[in-house]
Amino acid sequence: xxxxxxxxxxxxxxxxxxxxxxxxxxxxxxxxxxxxxxxxxxxxxxxxxxxxxxxxxxxxxxxxxxxxxxxxxxxxxxxxxxxxxxxxxxxxxxxxxxxxxxxxxxxxxxxxxxxxxxxxxxxxxxxxxxxxxxxxxxxxxxxxxxxxxxxxxxxxxxxxxxxxxxxxxxxxxxxxxxxxxxxxxxxxxxxxxxxxxxxxxxxxxxxxxxxxxxxxxxxxxxxxxxxxxxxxxxxxxxxxxxxxxxxxxxxxxxxxxxxxxxxxxxxxxxxxxxxxxxxxxxxxxxxxxxxxxxxxxxxxxxxxxxxxxxxxxxxxxxxxxxxxxxxxxxxxxxxxxxxxxxxxxxxxxxxxxxxxxxxxxxxxxxxxxxxxxxxxxxxxxxxxxxxxxxxxxxxxxxxxxxxxxxxxxxxxxxxxxxxxxxxxxxxxxxxxxxxxxx
Amino acid sequence: xxxxxxxxxxxxxxxxxxxxxxxxxxxxxxxxxxxxxxxxxxxxxxxxxxxxxxxxxxxxxxxxxxxxxxxxxxxxxxxxxxxxxxxxxxxxxxxxxxxxxxxxxxxxxxxxxxxxxxxxxxxxxxxxxxxxxxxxxxxxxxxxxxxxxxxxxxxxxxxxxxxxxxxxxxxxxxxxxxxxxxxxxxxxxxxxxxxxxxxxxx
Amino acid sequence: xxxxxxxxxxxxxxxxxxxxxxxxxxxxxxxxxxxxxxxxxxxxxxxxxxxxxxxxxxxxxxxxxxxxxxxxxxxxxxxxxxxxxxxxxxxxxxxxxxxxxxxxxxxxxxxxxxxxxxxxxxxxxxxxxxxxxxxxxxxxxxxxxxxxxxxxxxxxxxxxxxx
Ligand code: SF4
Numbered sequence: 001x002x003x004x005x006x007x008x009x010x011x012x013x014x015x016x017x018x019x020x021x022x023x024x025x026x027x028x029x030x031x032x033x034x035x036x037x038x039x040x041x042x043x044x045x046x047x048x049x050x051x052x053x054x055x056x057x058x059x060x061x062x063x064x065x066x067x068x069x070x071x072x073x074x075x076x077x078x079x080x081x082x083x084x085x086x087x088x089x090x091x092x093x094x095x096x097x098x099x100x101x102x103x104x105x106x107x108x109x110x111x112x113x114x115x116x117x118x119x120x121x122x123x124x125x126x127x128x129x130x131x132x133x134x135x136x137x138x139x140x141x142x143x144x145x146x147x148x149x150x151x152x153x154x155x156x157x158x159x160x161x162x163x164x165x166x167x168x169x170x171x172x173x174x175x176x177x178x179x180x181x182x183x184x185x186x187x188x189x190x191x192x193x194x195x196x197x198x199x200x201x202x203x204x205x206x207x208x209x210x211x212x213x214x215x216x217x218x219x220x221x222x223x224x225x226x227x228x229x230x231x232x233x234x235x236x237x238x239x240x241x242x243x244x245x246x247x248x249x250x251x252x253x254x255x256x257x258x259x260x261x262x263x264x265x266x267x268x269x270x271x272x273x274x275x276x277x278x279x280x281x282x283x284x285x286x287x288x289x290x291x292x293x294x295x296x297x298x299x300x301x302x303x304x305x306x307x308x309x310x311x312x313x314x315x316x317x318x319x320x321x322x323x324x325x326x327x328x329x330x331x332x333x334x335x336x337x338x339x340x341x342x343x344x345x346x347x348x349x350x351x352x353x354x355x356x357x358x359x360x361x362x363x364x365x366x367x368x369x370x371x372x373x374x375x376x377x378x379x380x381x382x383x384x385x386x387x388x389x390x391x392x393x394x395x396x397x398x399x400x401x402x403x404x405x406x407x408x409x410x411x412x413x414x415x416x417x418x419x420x421x422x423x424x425x426x427x428x429x430x431x432x433x434x435x436x437x438x
Numbered sequence: 439x440x441x442x443x444x445x446x447x448x449x450x451x452x453x454x455x456x457x458x459x460x461x462x463x464x465x466x467x468x469x470x471x472x473x474x475x476x477x478x479x480x481x482x483x484x485x486x487x488x489x490x491x492x493x494x495x496x497x498x499x500x501x502x503x504x505x506x507x508x509x510x511x512x513x514x515x516x517x518x519x520x521x522x523x524x525x526x527x528x529x530x531x532x533x534x535x536x537x538x539x540x541x542x543x544x545x546x547x548x549x550x551x552x553x554x555x556x557x558x559x560x561x562x563x564x565x566x567x568x569x570x571x572x573x574x575x576x577x578x579x580x581x582x583x584x585x586x587x588x589x590x591x592x593x594x595x596x597x598x599x600x601x602x603x604x605x606x607x608x609x610x611x612x613x614x615x616x617x618x619x620x621x622x623x624x625x626x627x628x629x630x631x632x633x634x635x636x637x638x639x640x
Numbered sequence: 641x642x643x644x645x646x647x648x649x650x651x652x653x654x655x656x657x658x659x660x661x662x663x664x665x666x667x668x669x670x671x672x673x674x675x676x677x678x679x680x681x682x683x684x685x686x687x688x689x690x691x692x693x694x695x696x697x698x699x700x701x702x703x704x705x706x707x708x709x710x711x712x713x714x715x716x717x718x719x720x721x722x723x724x725x726x727x728x729x730x731x732x733x734x735x736x737x738x739x740x741x742x743x744x745x746x747x748x749x750x751x752x753x754x755x756x757x758x759x760x761x762x763x764x765x766x767x768x769x770x771x772x773x774x775x776x777x778x779x780x781x782x783x784x785x786x787x788x789x790x791x792x793x794x795x796x797x798x799x800x801x802x803x
Contacts, residue, residue: 058724066676066721086572087721088676091588091753093557094581098588107750113678129464176688194678194774256490256518259546270518272491277521369463372494372514372525383494385512389503400494400514408549434677437572437718573755574720581754590754597722597757600729600764 050074054419058087066433067407069414069422076418081411088437096397101127101363102337102356104397106197111399112435115154116196117146117186118377124199125280126373126384130365131201131335139203139328140281145216145319146189146198147281148312152223153182154378155263155305155312156230158430162302163234165427166243171233178226185215201363202336203329216320220313227309234302244298248413248425251296259405262380264429267304268296274376286318298428335363362392372400379403379430403436443467445515445524448487453479468525476511476528477538483515483526484543491516492543493523495550497530497558501584508532509560513540530560539565557582658795665709665735666791667697669784672708672732674725676715679742682774683714691777698784705731710787712780713766714741716749717757729764737790739783740766743773 051072058068066087072080092111096104108123109116121143128135135143160175183193189208190198198205234240250260252269260268273290275283291307293300330336337356338349355361367390374383380402389395406429414422446460446469456475461468471479483489493514500508509530516523530537539562541547549571551562556571559580570577577593579586675683686693693699702708705728717725729738740760743749746769748758760766767790770783 058721086570086574087718087724088716089572089718089720089755090716090751091581091755094588095751095753110678110750113681132464173688176685177690180685180690193776194681254545257545259492259544272518278523368461370468370525371463371466372523374493374523381493383514385494385496385514387498396498398494398496398512400496404549404553405546408546577719586754588753594719594754594757595762597719597726597763599762600726 051079056419056422058084067426067431067436069411071414071419071422073419078414078417078419078422081414081422083407083411085407085433086437088433090434090438092399092438093397096394098393100359100392101394102201104394105199105201109195109197110434111401111438112377112379112382112403112432113194114157114432115150115378116194117150117198118154118375118382120196120199121147121281122373122375122377122382123384124201125375126371126386127201127363128330129373130369130371130386130388131363133202133330133332133335135203135281135330136327137282137324138207138326139330141319141323142204142208142328143199143281144283144286145316145323146186148315148319149182149185149216149219151378152309152312153179155309156226158378158427159230159234159302159305161430162244162298162424162427163240165423166240168234168237168240171230174226174230174233178223181219181222185212185219188212188215200329200337202332203327206339207328213320213323216316220317220320224313227306231306241299243420243424244302244428246295247298247417247421248428249295249297250409250413254409255296258409260380260409261402261405262376262378263304263308264301264406265380266290266292267300269294274374274381278374280375283315285322286315288315288318298424301428359392364388364390364392366390370396374400377402379432379435380406399435399438401435401438403431403433407431407436443469443524444520444522445469445483445487445489445517449479449482453482466524468527470527470529472529473531473537476526477540479526480513480540480543484540487517488519489515489517490544491518492540492546492550495547495554497554497560497582499558499582499584505529509535509558511537511554511560535559536561536563538563541565556580559583662792662794665794666788668700669698669710669737669787669791670700670702670708671698671710671712672702672705672728674711674713674715674728676717676721677744679714679745679774682777683712683741683780686777686780691781693781693784696781696784696788705729706733708732709736710784711736711738712741713738713745713760714774716744716751717760718755719757720755722757722760722763725760726764735794737767737787738765739768739770739780739787741770741780741783742775743771746771749773 051074054071054073056069056071058066068084068087070082070084071078092107095107099107105120105123108119111119156175156178160172163171186196187193189212190196190205250268255265255268255270260270261272265272269292271290271292276290288311291304291311293304329339333349333352338352342349343353356363365388367388370385370387372383372385374381376382381400382402383400385396385398385400386394387396410426410429413425417425443460446454446457446467449457456471456479457469458472459470493516496512498510498512500510507529509532511528511530513526514523515526528537537560539547539551541551541564548565548567551565552568552571554560555562555568556573557580562568569575573581579591673680673683685691687699687701698710709732711729711732713725740746744751744756745760748756750773752758757763768783768786770779772779
């Protein structure tokens with residue numbers, strides 16, 4: 001648990017390869033059998049100096065999945081905090097090196113499963129930037145609408161979970177109910193609720209159904225009152241307000257140095273938002289504000305999310321009003337998949353489709369090209385670093401997960417507070433394990 | 439050399455000569471340097487030029503490729519005031535795969551470097567917390583190296599099995615585990631061996 | 641149990657008590673959600689408002705394995721998580737049932753990678769599998785019905801809780 005600076009570099013004598021191997025063999029065997037005590041125990045133990053080590057997670061309702069923290073306690077205050085992640089490590093990046101550019105879209109929505117569309121769009125935008133292609137205006141506008149919809153769903157859920165962790169269970173039930181409104185739209189557009197796989201490199205899978213505008217407009221009518229309802233339930237709840245106000249304060253310098261982004265960073269006074277700083281998909285056409293708070297506590301993060309929901313509604317309204325007609329797929333079929341209808345009925349499209357789908361053909365960016373491309377996901381800046389070696393699979397696919405860098409500050413924040421504060425801080429950070437561990 | 443990269447332009451002359459290459463793609467600049475110059479360049483970017491946001495640290499493995507060194511460490515830097523982003527690529531030798539840490543310049547490097555260490559086995563000298571990160575503590579390999587197979591070396595099968603025997607659930611060790619759990623080390627012989635039987639990718 | 645060892649045989653009393661106990665058990669399943677990834681979100685949707693698993697008596701979600709009799713494994717299980725899952729399974733009191741929800745828990749799904757366990761049934765016994773990625777809440781409800789059927793067929797002397 002204690003961090004040992006000498007442990008890190010080459011300053012310590014390196015054990016011989018044989019000893020190392022033996023130790024590793026043994027450790028690995030202990031891990032498999034669950035015998036290593038530090039690995040999975042959830043007992044609390046007193047080691048004699050009045051301090052107690054408490055294990056929190058990886059399977060605990062307040063950890064939202066699979067996060068594990070180890071707190072050293074004195075009474076009820078945390079003197080030392082350490083976190084362990086990786087319980088959901090799935091190998092997305094390695095998988096990316098073995099899949100074609102189009103195939104990886106399917107995998108990308110398993111990463112941040114609360115707002116899968118943002119992942120799809122983020123990845124597609126990255127590949128399009130690498131290839132230097134631009135999607136048609138209708139496609140860009142549709143992507144913007146769907147991104148903002150799932151941003152709303154993500155924020156609402158986060159607020160609901162924040163309420164649930166602090167005892168306001170009904171908020172969570174309400175927010176889940178309201179998320180279903182967004183799910184209805186997502187289901188109408190791409191057929192799935194969670195794992196959407198909706199975009200393709202160079203476009204989207206198909207045009208939206210005819211009744212799409214009705215759905216979105218009725219959502220726009222139905223949703224705004226809900227913001228007031230949630231505010232009413234939480235802001236009038238003294239327990240909630242007292243437990244989040246002045247808890248987990250993050251200064252602007254800290255936020256900058258730890259690389260916080262998204263609502264968590266903006267609640268601490270940062271004003272950066274990729275949608276404004278480096279507009280993609282024509283975000284510069286829409287007139288919206290980037291709200292930001294100065295307090296940097298858990299309450300500010302709650303307010304930040306609620307304000308961002310309002311801005312997202314505004315963007316959807318504008319995008320719906322100016323939704324252009326036309327194609328939804330980039331028309332160079334050397335890079336983008338033709339629509340399914342055309343594939344079944346048109347010889348040439350079938351050939352293009354075949355060439356793109358078969359391993360060994362497909363999209364081939366030039367050798368040595370690489371790009372870092374970022375989009376604004378609900379959790380923060382979602383970046384992709386892509387490097388090509390001229391083949392049809394990326395040579396290196398790196399995801400810059402916003403949750404990882406946001407979560408890096410959590411142990412430092414938890415130190416000095418109470419255990420109950422740690423829960424309040426963690427839920428306001430909204431860390432998605434799938435994206436954290438990849 | 440890229441003439442339009444403000445970060446490069448603002449470097450003093452002696453540091454300018456340390457940048458060995460500069461590539462531009464889609465308006466984004468990537469500067470290249472060697473391990474020995476990495477620290478000086480990054481200090482200049484952070485302390486003199488105000489690149490206060492380290493977006494990401496990661497690495498790339500060029501095993502079997504015709505490159506200067508095997509590893510490439512990638513820093514993505516951003517200046518929030520000037521709203522400018524660029525990358526610094528650093529070549530890293532495989533036989534002495536250690537590079538100075540920059541956690542004192544940006545705190546976000548703490549975890550970025552730790553993850554890179556976990557995935558590639560690269561040592562960041564000075565980083566106070568280089569434990570395993572995403573993989574279990576005793577995992578015998580560095581998974582993102584190019585010579586580690588996608589499906590692993592059977593580590594994922596090596597757990598005891600809970601079975602019903604009589605009236606109780608008991609744990610049963612399988613008869614045999616696959617014997618070799620593929621320990622990877624950066625020894626020159628090992629890398630030589632891998633080089634020999636790995637075919638370069640098309 | 642112990643009761644049946646006193647009474648013995650297949651008399652009127654055992655079968656009736658058996659039926660009564662099973663009726664009670666199957667309409668009051670206490671699930672222990674072991675949710676890790678995307679499937680967990682659908683599981684939570686099943687527990688909440690619109691799909692409302694409490695209509696079928698299984699809404700007492702206990703995050704403590706010692707009070708539960710139904711383990712719902714939903715999501716990807718990595719090699720780091722597997723010992724934890726086994727520990728939790730061992731902590732649950734008999735009789736216990738397991739649902740493996742989603743492609744990943746059942747067989748690894750799309751992730752045939754170095755870190756994912758390719759199906760939890762290699763290492764713990766599984767009673768019902770739910771296909772889908774993620775399964776819709778309706779499918780999870782269906783799996784709960786299947787479990788209820790299994791519970792209904794269970795026997796003192798030979799079934800899961802025979803001892
Ligand atoms: S089965 Fe699909 S939805 Fe479920 S955890 Fe796996 S990837 Fe996620």
